[in-house]
Amino acid sequence: MADSGFASLPPHHPQCLGCGPDNPAGLQLSVYRDGDEVFTDLAFDARHRGAPGLAHGGAISAACDDLFGFVLYVVEEIAVTRTLTVEYRAPVPLGQRHRITARLHHRDGRRLHLEAAGVGDDGVTRFTAQALFIVVDIDHFSDHGTEHDVHAMFTQHPLRTREGG
Numbered sequence: 328m329a330d331s332g333f334a335s336l337p338p339h340h341p342q343c344l345g346c347g348p349d350n351p352a353g354l355q356l357s358v359y360r361d362g363d364e365v366f367t368d369l370a371f372d373a374r375h376r377g378a379p380g381l382a383h384g385g386a387i388s389a390a391c392d393d394l395f396g397f398v399l400y401v402v403e404e405i406a407v408t409r410t411l412t413v414e415y416r417a418p419v420p421l422g423q424r425h426r427i428t429a430r431l432h433h434r435d436g437r438r439l440h441l442e443a444a445g446v447g448d449d450g451v452t453r454f455t456a457q458a459l460f461i462v463v464d465i466d467h468f469s470d471h472g473t474e475h476d477v478h479a480m481f482t483q484h485p486l487r488t489r490e491g492g
């Protein structure tokens with residue numbers, strides 16, 4: 328459970344693999360904003376198992392990728408992942424809570440350089456991640472989702488489109 332006093336951020340959409348509350352196969356991240364950073368408190372469970380007792384690297388990567396998608400609320404742009412690098416520094420035990428924090432490192436035109444770290448309640452940093460997101464406009468999504476779903480995703484969110492300002 329996150330500390331009170333931080334702004335809760337809405338999921339990208341209800342079925343999102345990372346943060347959708349209606350996706351039973353998802354991570355169901357609850358994400359908060361703390362100034363220019365976003366964070367989530369996550370304990371991987373049996374659905375995310377890799378080696379016995381340990382979280383799968385793909386699940387850790389998915390958590391980082393989705394959390395980076397919440398930095399967009401800070402940047403106030405729509406962007407998508409072009410590259411994602413995860414450094415697995417130590418095994419992540421199932422059931423052990425980690426706080427994953429993400430932020431914009433710097434921006435270069437359409438390129439958003441992002442960084443994240445996952446730190447256990449015991450203070451151990453078990454993974455870090457860097458990503459390059461590229462700013463896109465809403466048309467990026469409209470070829471694949473229904474018009475209704477795409478507009479619902481963005482009208483609920485304080486994200487600006489490149490065209491919309």
Ligand SMILES: CCCCCCCC(=O)SCCNC(=O)CCNC(=O)[C@H](O)C(C)(C)COP(=O)(O)OP(=O)(O)OC[C@H]1O[C@@H](n2cnc3c(N)ncnc32)[C@H](O)[C@@H]1OP(=O)(O)O
Nearest residue numbers: 339392393396405406407408409410436437438459461463
């Ligand atoms: C609403 C948000 C939800 C968030 C959910 C969580 C995040 C996600 O999982 S998003 C889903 C996964 N990602 C995707 O599906 C993206 C798929 N890729 C694409 O659609 C395209 O490659 C896309 C849109 C990223 C970029 O394509 P395009 O718009 O043609 O850009 P492109 O011209 O190739 O590159 C844009 C700029 O980035 C630069 N660039 C591209 N790749 C790199 C790279 N690896 N390193 C450095 N620079 C790069 C280019 O040189 C270019 O620079 P400039 O503007 O100065 O010329």
